[in-house]
Amino acid sequence: MTMQRKTRVGLFGTGPWAQRVHGPALAAHPGVELTGVWGRRPEAAEALAETLSTRAYPTADALIEDVDAVAVALPPDVQAPIAARAARAGRHLLLDKPVATTVDHAREVVDAAAAGGAASVVFLTLRFSSAVLPWLAEQALRDDWFTAHAAWLGSIYARDAEQPAVASPWRHAKGALWDVGPHALSVLLPVLGDVTAVTAADGPEDTTHLLLRHDSGASSTVTLSLTAPAKAGGVDIELRGADGVQRLPEVWGDGPVDAYARAVDALLASAASGEPDRCDVRLGLRITEILAAAERASTAP
Known part of the structure; x- marks a missing residue:
């Protein structure tokens, strides 16, 4: 019997959400090999990698090269270009919300995912909460x-x-x-x-x-x-x-770590089947379009 290889995932980001949710959920997931961590502050990446029993990478592109999928816990305007590069390289995407804060950047991620054949999931907490x-x-x-x-x-x-x-x-x-x-x-x-x-x-x-x-x-x-x-x-x-x-x-359910684990499940299922998830980057783009329209319509001077 041939054992199925775990999906190699790289974690991008070292902030509180990466420390408390993304990292622990990825490290504990039975279908994932947490390959490494990259962050904008090398010392923070080293510290988080040690906590998660993996290693820190010196550049984002080096980590993209070594994985099957990227999990991003970065500000949206940092997330979007990394996600687009990863998707063009055929890496699957597990992104945080919002995908981007401009429609052009969100659309670039969608186009890159389509071009690279990348599955994608945007982690919207309520959409993955058990209750x-x-x-x-x-x-x-x-x-x-x-x-x-x-x-x-x-x-x-x-x-x-x-x-x-x-x-x-x-x-x-x-x-x-x-x-x-x-x-x-x-x-x-x-x-x-x-x-x-x-x-x-x-x-x-x-x-x-x-x-x-x-x-x-x-x-x-x-x-x-x-x-x-x-x-x-x-x-x-x-x-x-x-x-x-x-x-x-x-009560929404069993907490954000378990909700994030369900988002990982959804990404792995979409990557294996080729069927888009309901919370893929196209939904992320549509949400960005609506928020941008609301920003334009705002009464702020």
Whole structure:
């Protein structure tokens, strides 16, 4: 009996998400050989590689050369060019959200994946969470939704937040729209359909309000913030239709490491079958297009 070779995966990024989620999930996955780590700070890559019992690579291209797939935990505008280079080389892609913060960069990743025959998955946490998966599948079977509202209110930059602010320049620059907006859209799109019109208005600090029209005829509103007062934070998604009201489960499942492991499963399955995953880079591109349209429509000066 011939044993199937594990998929060689390289981890790109050394920040908190790579340390707490990507790295541990990849190192523990039975179908993965964690080949190495690359980061923009060599000392951080060395430290994380040691923790994960693998090795640090001196350049991104050297790690791309040695693997079958790349897992990226980097800011979106660093992620996109690395993903495009890897995909053109035929490496499969496990990317974080958002894929990019410009439509051109996101489209470049999509085109590279198509040209290189690369499978891809974008890790949108709710789409791989054990409690949300069956709930979302059930809602997507209905076609009589009237409207929906999603509120994703974080407090990481709030003045009264107990936790220290996250040291993430791109989040400071792009705000909640680009950081947590993909999460809200990842739930609304498979249920209500694609977005056909976007209106946006600014609220306090980085808060953004969206009004969306969907191709099913339903409408939705979305409120996003990373600066909500600590006691006002939280996540709520509510769908209203002919059968009544449905709300996102309060408990999402077994945590982000297990959700990420399911994203790895999805990538391996897509690479083996040749069938695109529902959360592939084309969804990442569409989310980027919607967020860019919302940014253009914003009332900000």
